[in-house]
Amino acid sequence: MFQDFTTRSTRTHGPGRLAALRKVIASEGLTGFLIPRADVHQGEYVAECDARLGWLTGFTGSAGFCLVLPDTAGVFIDGRYRVQVKSEVDLTAFTPVPWPEVKAGPWLLEHLPAGGRIGFDPWLHTRKEVEDLRRALDGSAIALVETANLIDAIWTDRPAPPSAPARVHPLEFAGEPSAEKRQRLGAALMKQGAAAAVLTLPDSIAWLLNIRGADIARNPVMQAFAVLQANGDLTLFAEAAKLSDALRAHLGNAVTLRPVAAFDAALRGLKGPVLVDPASAPHQVGREIEDAGTPVLWAEDPCIAPKARKTPAEVAGMQAAHLRDGAAMVEFLAWLDAEAPKGALTEIDVVTQLEQHRRATGQLLDISFDTICGAGPNGAIVHYRVTEATNRKVTPGELLLIDSGAQYPDGTTDITRTLAVGPVPEGAAEAFTRVLQGMIAISRARFPRGLAGRDLDALARVALWSAGMDYDHGTGHGVGAALCVHEGPARISRISDVPLAPGMILSNEPGHYREGQWGIRIENLILVAEAPKIGDGRDHLCFETLTWVPIDRRLIVVEMLSRGERDWLDAYHAGVLDRIGPLVSPAARAWLSAACAPL
Structure with a gap:
């Protein structure tokens, strides 16, 4: 297995490590110290030897930082991790801070009104980060001080750096x-x-x-x-x-x-x-x-910019990888649909089975991120990772959210499907349908060249907004071609001002989450392409779908969909059956035919 289910950090170590760090901070003549998630390469994912934030706090999310002061330690986390952080850090020692709503500068001004000296490792922060923070503190008595890494001074059993062959x-x-x-x-x-x-x-x-x-x-x-x-x-x-x-x-x-x-x-x-x-x-x-x-x-x-605009060979590789991965997903979903209603499966069983189907392709190099498999309330933890300690049964009457992907020699995949296991929970079908409407709106979008992700993000949210709902993450991120599953510079987000261009590959993944009940997310990958000329011949772009896996029709309130939305979904499912049907076993093909039936 690529994925393991061990608990990678524990909240019980946090208070002791925090006390040790505060002693070092004081000995260096500092008031506080800034601990980022990032390593020297500013990667979203870091090697074990660079997981300083997780080592100190217990928080294992892919983004965030901690500011340690004499009397408080703020763990800054975005909307993806508001639920997760509460289960991973010792709340008697660390205080979650909603970020970027609350930024480091204003927080420091509030907690150090008389001034202080905040240390930071200049190898772990970018020029922009440092300048932004200095501007926020301008005119105050708070100073930023470049220093050696103080976490490394107390991390006595720090793992060795990675040395895998290229x-x-x-x-x-x-x-x-x-x-x-x-x-x-x-x-x-x-x-x-x-x-x-x-x-x-x-x-x-x-x-x-x-x-x-x-x-x-x-x-x-x-x-x-x-x-x-x-x-x-x-x-x-x-x-x-x-x-x-x-x-x-x-x-x-x-x-x-x-x-x-x-x-x-x-x-x-x-x-x-x-x-x-x-x-x-x-x-x-x-x-x-x-x-x-x-x-x-x-x-x-x-x-960064040329890497984001894939070559024809990279696009072809991504298309081939998605067909291969789509066939593995269909084999898996056919198995899951037969087994889950029996009530005997756990989240770990599901993750293990999915990886086995991808391995059966004979071309799996790795998974593209740890599979997110959240049953019932665990689905509301946006980046949930199942461990032996959190493993939950897949219970009929709940939703199951599965967000997963693979690394193949020719391409990288990322797909989310939310599934009904037995009876649908109250309110879930309406929420699912609104999420689906947002995903369809992005898929169908036609837009002038030069627009950025921030110009399209609202399309994915309108159906949710109309019912007082939303989600606290971006709608889509860039994806590498046989590279990192999260890739800049473009994304579909309220804060992205990077113009979309042909050849870019993005995720399309609106969602909705109810803490303690369920999570819903539907995700396909899409390719930015030249749109056919219509009307007065303006220069427009559009999206082409790369992911071909059925969407659970049992969770759709058909009456809520417009004629155009129904036509899109029927055409999508016909495309899934046409492309994936010849690639799967007879049993999976029979399941697929039913799953792709017109609305």
Whole structure:
């Protein structure tokens, strides 16, 4: 199994570790210390050795931070984790803070009105984060102080860094040789007036070099740094044990290999101007370059935008991966529909069976994130991860929410289905139908080129808003091609101002959650595409669906759907049957035919 069900942290350690940290904070002449979720690469998912926030607090979510002061310790979490945090941290020691509604600056001003010194590790925060916080504290008596990492000073049994070998990502799936990417991006650097660019995001490096790794579970990346020169040459800072002879041959003579330990000195020796991303590079990277007297050009990582716009080969790989994954999902759902009503299954049984069906494809490299399988009230925990301690029976009369995905050689998948197990709970069908209406609205959207995710986000919420409902997460995130399941820069969210462009792949996943009862989410992946010309021929974009798995018709109040919504769902299910039917067993095909019947 890729997924395990152990409890990765425990709330019982929190108070003791917090007391030890406060002693170190005081000994350093500080008033407080800032602990982020991120590592030096600013990844959403971190290696065990970098899980400082979880080690201290017990909180295991993928986003957040903790501010430790002498008399309080705030754990800042967004809407996805409001329920989860209460079960993971010791509430006598830590106080959950709703973020970003409450930001770090105002919170510090409230809790330190007389001033203080807040330490932070400049390798774990971006330039933008530090500048934003300093602006928020401007005029106060609170100072931000760069310091060594104080968590590391008390984490005596910290795990070793990851050292998994990297591999070549075949050109047939990448669609463009690494040398051509480097030449293209190098030419763009020259136009920007930069002599070089520092790359700190592992997925940017993986995309640029057409390599993949296994340093971070669920994310096929190698932890490394790189410097791209304007002539297309590149220096890769990675541990030698990760680089096989085959991979070295793939990289070629234009890529110089150096150990990570040489990165700091290399930054000080760069000729400028040097492009550094203020939103993703560690604050210390810019500091090293500037302290050496070299000018810095603060601009976006040059890999981010082209990586988001998939090549035709990447799109084809994602389409093939979704057909393969759709067949595995249908085999699984047919099994689940037969077994769940018996009342003997647990959440762990469901997760295990789903992974077995994906393994049966013969091409599963990993799951793309830990499967979220929430029965009844656990479904209301947006990023719930079942453990042996929380494992719950799948009980008839409840909803079952399953959010899962896979990493295949040619693509990455992410799909959520909410299922009825026996009788439908009161109010669930109406809520499900409103969520479905939002998912359909995004799927059918046609919009002018230049619009961003924030311009479309409301389409997914209107049906919920009309009934006084909503959900506290974005509607969609970017997805990598055989890369990270969460990828920037585009997303469907109230705060996303990145214009959508052809080739981008996003999730479409509205939801609704009732704490203590159930959770509902429906998710497909969608591809941004050129829309056919109609009307006066304006330049419009649209979405093409990548995910082909039936949606539970038992939870739909058909009378609530418009004719257009019904037609879309019937056409979608006809497409599922046409594409997936030939790929599954006779028994699963019979189940699929019934599941895809017209409304």
